[in-house]
Amino acid sequence: MPVSLAINGGTPVRETMLRYGAQSIDADDWKAVENVLRSDWLTTGPAVAEFEQALCDFTGAKYAVAVNTGTAALHASCSITQVSEGDEVIVPAISFVASANCAVYQGAKPVFADLERDTLNIDSVDVARKITNKTKAIVVVDFAGHPCDHDALNDLSKHYGIPIIHDAAHSLGAMYKGKSIGKLYNYTNLSFHPVKHITTGEGGAILTNDEELAKKLRSFRHHGIDLDLHSREIRNSWEYDVTSLGFNYRIPDINCALGTSQLKKQFGWLAARRSIAASYNAAFSELPMVEAPQEREGCQSAWHLYVVRLNLRAMSVSKEEIFSALRAENIGVNVHYIPIPWLSYYKKLGYERGQWSVAESEYERVLSLPMYPTMTAQDVSDTVEALYKVWAAYRL
Numbered sequence: 001m002p003v004s005l006a007i008n009g010g011t012p013v014r015e016t017m018l019r020y021g022a023q024s025i026d027a028d029d030w031k032a033v034e035n036v037l038r039s040d041w042l043t044t045g046p047a048v049a050e051f052e053q054a055l056c057d058f059t060g061a062k063y064a065v066a067v068n069t070g071t072a073a074l075h076a077s078c079s080i081t082q083v084s085e086g087d088e089v090i091v092p093a094i095s096f097v098a099s100a101n102c103a104v105y106q107g108a109k110p111v112f113a114d115l116e117r118d119t120l121n122i123d124s125v126d127v128a129r130k131i132t133n134k135t136k137a138i139v140v141v142d143f144a145g146h147p148c149d150h151d152a153l154n155d156l157s158k159h160y161g162i163p164i165i166h167d168a169a170h171s172l173g174a175m176y177k178g179k180s181i182g183k184l185y186n187y188t189n190l191s192f193h194p195v196k197h198i199t200t201g202e203g204g205a206i207l208t209n210d211e212e213l214a215k216k217l218r219s220f221r222h223h224g225i226d227l228d229l230h231s232r233e234i235r236n237s238w239e240y241d242v243t244s245l246g247f248n249y250r251i252p253d254i255n256c257a258l259g260t261s262q263l264k265k266q267f268g269w270l271a272a273r274r275s276i277a278a279s280y281n282a283a284f285s286e287l288p289m290v291e292a293p294q295e296r297e298g299c300q301s302a303w304h305l306y307v308v309r310l311n312l313r314a315m316s317v318s319k320e321e322i323f324s325a326l327r328a329e330n331i332g333v334n335v336h337y338i339p340i341p342w343l344s345y346y347k348k349l350g351y352e353r354g355q356w357s358v359a360e361s362e363y364e365r366v367l368s369l370p371m372y373p374t375m376t377a378q379d380v381s382d383t384v385e386a387l388y389k390v391w392a393a394y395r396l
């Protein structure tokens with residue numbers, strides 16, 4: 001009997017849509033937020049400092065500066081590294097668009113680098129090729145939660161004296177050669193959007209190991225106000241000074257209280273993500289339709305996303321049809337991400353397709369399966385079942 005896919009009128013594998021990612025909020029989180037709402041401080045109060053300390057404890061970074069989005073964190077990093085008009089910033093060809101936008105905010109030109117085929121992380125060899133005397137920073141992203149080749153990238157950074165802006169929006173809790181991702185660089189950027197590991201509603205942070213930079217970052221999120229003068233004088237004087245241009249990127253106490261409460265659960269959530277990844281990997285070892293993601297020796301992914309590569313040569317249909325068929329089975333698959341230089345705004349800036357052979361060819365094959373810590377064993381097996389069903393229908 002032929003397989004009756006839901007897209008052709010058959011019964012879907014499950015009745016309700018399984019999302020690809022979802023936040024987990026519990027009664028502790030409600031209580032933490034309620035406590036702030038009943039207190040005197042809604043913003044820039046004690047919950048911000050508590051959250052920053054919790055981030056340091058969790059990541060091993062010396063300083064954390066919390067801001068109101070991950071994008072604000074990246075903008076702050078670009079500004080404090082003095083990326084400016086006419087500079088070049090090297091960025092991976094595939095990431096969320098914010099990884100490149102932050103360079104454009106500063107008037108700089110993103111120079112896109114190709115990816116490593118196995119991890120889909122920025123390829124340090126291509127980065128080295130693209131360094132010029134205009135290169136002011138290198139943005140590196142731990143794609144899907146798997147650490148980049150940080151030794152090679154750090155070597156390039158030291159050799160050329162170019163700072164790394166580490167976009168760790170996917171990798172809170174990842175380990176690289178026994179080191180936490182918070183200990184690798186002076187600009188490690190986190191996001192707390194609800195699809196990320198922990199959420200503050202909207203939010204972000206910069207982790208750094210340099211006190212002077214932490215100070216500059218705190219001033220940047222608060223209009224560029226000189227905080228030394230501010231804290232000395234605020235009680236008895238109207239005096240304040242602005243020493244550089246900043247923004248209002250402050251994050252409220254309401255959000256930070258949620259973040260601190262969420263972070264307490266992150267160890268357990270990481271373990272749950274690892275266990276889901278292991279179940280998927282085991283289930284797909286016999287499925288020619290997909291190549292499962294692998295961890296490199298010495299790396300521990302934070303498994304923000306579970307991204308498979310489709311073996312389209314073994315199938316009779318395109319990725320679009322596979323995607324639609326899985327959605328019809330109520331499996332909320334997704335694609336991360338369209339190459340940034342392909343987006344209309346970047347096309348208008350003059351980027352042309354066909355210059356990033358790994359990124360552009362792998363993009364055609366990537367598919368993100370549902371991955372979040374509170375997925376049930378049934379959710380995982382529904383996803384596996386749907387993939388086997390689609391394979392049976394569309395295999396060559």
Ligand SMILES: *Cc1c(COP(=O)(O)O)cnc(C)c1O
Nearest residue numbers: 069070071096098169191192193
């Ligand atoms: C989510 C994300 C960001 C932006 O974070 P926001 O908090 O949504 O501003 C930046 N880079 C990457 C790789 C992301 O996934």
